[in-house]
Amino acid sequence: MGHTNWLNDEEMKAWIAFVSSATLVDRELDQQLKEDMGLSHLQYQILMTLNGAESGAMRMTELAERLINSKSGLTYQIGQMEKAGLVTRRQCEWSKSGVLAEITADGRAMLERAAPGHVEAVREILIDVLTAEERQVLAEGLGRVRDRIAERKPGGTCW
């Protein structure tokens, strides 16, 4: 196996397009959210995820996994957002250790104000630039990529 199977031109193009577009899209959205609402993309995602959970609350670790973030990083961000009044921490009922992050009324209000602009930006930057077929392929192919990587992490929470 001593020989490397380099990427050919076709593969290289796909790879470059993927990496560079991902970087740019992320940067762009972060900027938009920060300018318009003072939220980072991560904070927005936290609010979205909590808002979507029933009772608006979720365990720290599960939240970290969902958002593909390190545990300590999440602790930090929840701390910031707690200061800002967007979320609170609550003890988990059935486990003395165990903390629930919960979205507050202010958090929901913030989300309502932020969502339209964010969705608009997502459309403008990504969704509306692609055809329906392309979106279909993206969902399918990249979904598979995501699942493959997720599978590789047996233990799971090693971030």
Added chain:
Amino acid sequence: MGHTNWLNDEEMKAWIAFVSSATLVDRELDQQLKEDMGLSHLQYQILMTLNGAESGAMRMTELAERLINSKSGLTYQIGQMEKAGLVTRRQCEWSKSGVLAEITADGRAMLERAAPGHVEAVREILIDVLTAEERQVLAEGLGRVRDRIAERKPGGTCW
């Protein structure tokens, strides 16, 4: 215009797949490079870019733009890599301000050692998980996404 055009299910799937796969892929590659070679993905990209430039050197600002990185961030990283002996700084001939970052022999050697493992990882994580048609669509569609965003930045160097 008061009404938000929310993402429908099909669009949402594409969006989610894109964001989450991008995050995971990036994390995965960073990890692989760091474990195997002690390089961050950014550092690897810097070496790649310099190596590809004729004379193995490039202006700081151009490098920053290529890599979609802030100027100060690049200054920092080049500093680190200079300490590690992978690159050097050189004054630009035709401009007294103006700095060229140049890859060293050690830098090229490092790149040669790192490349096979990196390419392998890129294949395993992304390229080989997709069909040729999917790669084609990715290159085409996401290439368009990248170009659109790049166009929006008229001045260019505002990072």
Added chain:
DNA sequence: TCAAGGCGGTTCAAATTTGAACCGCTTCGA
């Protein structure tokens, strides 16, 4: 009953990133 091991989170120091301020050239227009 009790100690080892695992889980859920937090803390801590170190590395990285960001954006604004700054500094020395360069370039123009008055």
Added chain:
DNA sequence: TCGAAGCGGTTCAAATTTGAACCGCCTTGA
């Protein structure tokens, strides 16, 4: 020719991220 504006990079402080160490709770098995 002089001075304001712009470019190319760096510096600096502040925000964020990371990974390892740690702490208390919980489970399990001897």
